[in-house]
Amino acid sequence: MNLIKPIIAVCCSLTMSAYTLLGQTPLIIPKPVSMQTYEGAFQLPSKLKFQLKGISSKQDIQDIEFLLKSKLPSKVSLQRGSGKCAINLELDSSWKGAAEAYKLEVKQGVTLKAGTIEGLKNGLQTLGQLYDGKQSLAQVLIEDAPSYAYRGVMLDVSRHFFPVPVIKGLLDEMAKLKLNRFHWHLVDGGGWRLESKTYPKLTELSAYRTESNWDKWWGGRDRRFVPKGSEAAYGGYYTQEEIKDVVAYASRLGITIIPEIELPGHSNELFFSYPNLFCPGADYKQATDVCIGNEETFTFFENILDEVMALFPSRDIHIGGDEASMDLWKKCPKCAQRMQSIGTTDVHALQSYMIHRIEKYLNSKGRNLVGWDEILMGGLAPNATVMSWRGEEGGITAAKAGHRVIMTPGSHLYLDFYQGKASEEPRAIGGFTPLEKVYSYAPPAITNSKGGIIGVQANLWTEYVETPEHLSYMLFPRIVALSEVAWTPKEKRDYKDFLTRVTPYLGQLKQRGQHPYELRGLNPKAEVVMRDGKPQMNLRLEAERPDAEVRFNWIGESTEDSHNTRTLRAGQVISSDGSSRMITANTYLNGKKLHDEDLQFRLGVHKGILGKVHYNSKWNDKYKANQGATLNDGIDGGLTYLDGKWQGFTEPMDVTVELPQTQDVREVTMRFLAEREQWVYMPSDVEVLISSDGKNFTSLGLKKPLTDENNPRPSIETFTFKPNQKARYIRVKANIGRSEGHFIFCDEIVIL
Template identity: 45%
Template sequence: MKHILLLTTSLLLACISSFAQKTLASLQNNLSQREIEIVPEPVLVKQENGSLTFTPQSLIYAPDAEAQHIAALLNQTLKQRYGFSLHLTQSATAATLQLLLKPGSTPHEGYHLQVNNRQIRISAGDGAGLFYGVQTLLQLFPATPTNHLEIPAVEIVDSPRFHYRGMHLDCGRHFFPVSFIKSYLDWMARYKLNTFHWHLTEDQGWRIQIPQYPKLTQVGAFRKQTVIGHNSGIYDGQPYGGYYTDEEIKEIVAYAAARYITVIPEIEMPGHAQAALASYPWLGCKGFGPTYDVWTQWGVSPNVFCAGNDSTFMFLENVLTRVMQLFPSHYIHIGGDECPKDHWKQCPLCQQRIRELGLKNEEELQSYFIQRIEKFLNAHGRDIIGWDEILEGGLAPHATVMSWRGEQGGIAAAKQHHDVIMTPGEWLYFDHGQGNPTYEPLNIGGYLPLWKVYGYNPVPASLSPDEQHYIIGMQANLWTEYIPNTREAEYMVFPRMLALAEAAWTPLSKKNYQDFLSRLPAQLHWLDQAGVHFRIPEPIGLQDSTLQTDSLTIDLKPLLPGTKIYYTLDGSNPTPTSPLFEKPFTLYLPAGKSLTLRCIEVTPSGNISVPYSAVYQHAATQGNSSKISAPAIQPRLARDEVAAAIP
């Protein structure tokens, strides 16, 4: 779903700009001087003199049930990271940490955190704000495991820019276990993301158990095999599938709610329905079928729900009734995207529906389909979200539009006074590549580096101030055609999730990518300690260069302290047995020659990056494309100098 290849392969090779590299280099030098490294950046941070020491003997004052719930979550994290938890006290003055709910004292989801040398006080107008205050406090704790946590004195006043801050996960193409989804939710909560968009049905798999229709999971949850690569025509021959039981769904919804995250389920219609049709073929258009297989390749299947058959709507209403029983969210996402109309054009029932309703075309038939489902959900107190294709043929009266094909759909919806969630593929599709496709894991294509995610502003300047109020937030999407396991999912999500979080929370006037990068190492440390397989940012100083003289000093620094860099200069890909970069060295390059440095990074936990590279060429190389394939260390040179051999 939602697949646009953004750039040509040649543009993908530019993994990070020289501007970003220079910025990183200057910030790295000052990193040790910074104590407050919070992501997302709060509205106001005022660092004071002094600090407070948190110990196993410290007490928490949480005078009501919600504050006590948040204290229990804090204790879980303290136990996991530092090996101790804290007791509650009924005395506010005896407590080291006060958790105070004061309705109306802060904006929704906002908080006020104060640390002095005697006490920590977090107050908020609602439970979500109090929870987010605790998440900020956890980022003030030291990274090294200890039972004496030194916390800098600080005052923080904070609240979000947008009230919809979402992450999506496609479990239709590939299935992910409950344990991974809980971890996903934990990281979302840490970075103050409050909506989990759970994509549960697809052409390639139906993942939600509906007791009234058992074949949806008996048949629709499993495909006989999966195409290898980009629809190569070659298949792996391995049956694949899985689904979530009622109890597992309830468990995930409750787990998310405990962390102030709303789970919005997506049940795709009228397209992306082949797994449902494989389960119950009568859901398809007349004259097609009569049987279907759960789809084994990627892309958009032509097999869609029949819009002319009332039995289709009865089926969907029954499914959605069960969905509403499992998910208390105000919104239900009904898809609405990428619905081929070929079968509708040939289906006698669909054409009869068009004539009876006086519709002009199949686009208006889709609008009828969406509006009919919306009326059903509205009657049960719910509203719909749909991808921006639901604008075609006329927008349903109360629909919220999720704009993915750029911003135009969102702009059009906002001008019609409909709420909009911006999720344009160019900026927020985390299935897009992050670097050189030769080395990156297989992906859909495109190029979406960290800086581009961070720089996205979801409020188009073309909207009037009144219209801009209809932009309620933003969301990043992880489509999983080429993401078969949790390890690769983590690689595609982190650290881009952190950039999303700051873009969605922090005031636009405070966003600063250079400053974000200075706070990122502390967050990478937590990810590394937790064993998350995040994408390790390229080393500072690794950039293509043109030499004006015969020498250049190579100085590489990892963004995450403690990370080791291994490199090669002979054209081979580096490994952990390659030379270790220990200090700057001088590269000598004769006129007319070029040289490629390749490197990998290995974090303290053992996470290994893909190879990164930079090409160095002498200015006189223009018109002479010869490259150095085997640089040699000359005996007369010091240990920190390398000369390129002259062939």
């Protein structure tokens, strides 16, 4: 089954509502800056006249007519006219608003004004959301403009190739959400996807591989490519004619396509077609970086970029620049000679030399270089635009130095992460980025003469996204949230209000052939407060769906037993100042469970909360969480080590919890998280020792993990020790048992 239908079918199949109405208020996404609603609706006659004012370009006229027809029901006959018309679209030469702003009024007719074609296209997307599915439009006055000029989505088609109809389907959905930049990651170690007339071997020898399964092919270090046409070859590529078609279609929708040609790293696929571009001694399993000391490398990329620029009119050309291993450069005589000629011994400066040189070439052709934030290393090219993915720090540095910056932090905008409980989700690369996390992102406000932070982008890497159905699932509804982050002013954004609009939007996505993630999450919000000198835990369980019901039981009771089941009202808090207990909970919609298995949460306080944690070994500064207050704050970590509640260690963990006084200790538990894809594993063993004086400790023994280390999904394991004796000091030691660079993550040491 093809998940995303061909774009023409999607655009013109508008027998259903473009958006559901709640009462008389249109549920528009992204939320407009200003919207006034009127009573009643504009009834669409079977024949409508429309006129275009101020538009002289033949292409612009065709684009606007195409979009207008796609926003109204197919049974309405549209005819262009003049004078008194029901629909009036005007490109206003005296417009004083922002470049993509528009003003839309619907009463007993439609008037849409903007200062640019892009503004008119944005207004038409909003017009489509005013249609109620019953031959009428909601009556409104909307004045609207985007918060950011750059509102992007990146799709990796190297790890898994997606055909043109899928790409066009994504473009169509982006346009509805006023997302205006499609970053097309066309080449990487998983395959070359762009036809080259100059270098035909790229698609003959580097576009098809031996295996579709990424774990087997990449993780198993197969990493071989086979000639086009080979039996069982997996992959594909876009012809230049297909590229032109997609670029033209995107332009019609108001979307600019930014191509990415990855260099100098992530270039494994090139070894099979042009091995001369690599350092001596490279083989296909380690040939990740091209040779910068080889002049042929520059000739190759300049010729490729010439072809790319002939196909893509975008002023911005992305050249990657991330995650180069740099290993072979240190041993390569040509790279050594290049470094000597530029007066450096630093391989980072060698990469910077290549980025600077490629930028100069692009600038000479009137184009701008865009790269991932690693291009900051060794010195940033003078006119480069930075995409900041390793957090915000690189982007902030570049913006303050006068560069354009696009924020795309992995913490909030990486869509290859899970969006629900991993055991119930299709395979992802790890992490946990639910809808609320995406919606909560707010880029720092930094401007400069070139624009500063000009926008945001969500990225979908596709190592484990093999089908169009899975692609859709990972994108939606998270890019719906992205659209509001990028468009709507921060002060007008409200997540609960967004949920009332995105929930019916899911139904519209499904009608258009998409397979979105169904909102079923159950999010715990816990806090520990002091009441009369004693700690108390307050726990709220919030359903992702605003129309879902939350039911819970104390551990040992069944949610199927209605006698024991408690139903939570919206915003209701469960409180406990007693010892820790576990509860089970689930979300229900129309009486049906949304989670296959009940979820478990800890409620209550423990003795360690009033204690002090002494660190005999140091946490990793990148994952310090709440530093010294992390392991006894009463709050459990969530489904990802990135939530700021798990504390990471790259050396053996050794901590001691000092209680206020010697007391009975019945049980000590602590949780560890494993996420193999991110080099996060269970400890090799855990030991708990207890003492009354802090000097003489008695071991309660070693415990080894039960978690299968080959499980690719994130998993959590609880280690339990039962001293049943008096103690004041509880020491927890956890060994990593792996090579440098591996992590262990711990959250709460619970002492009962």
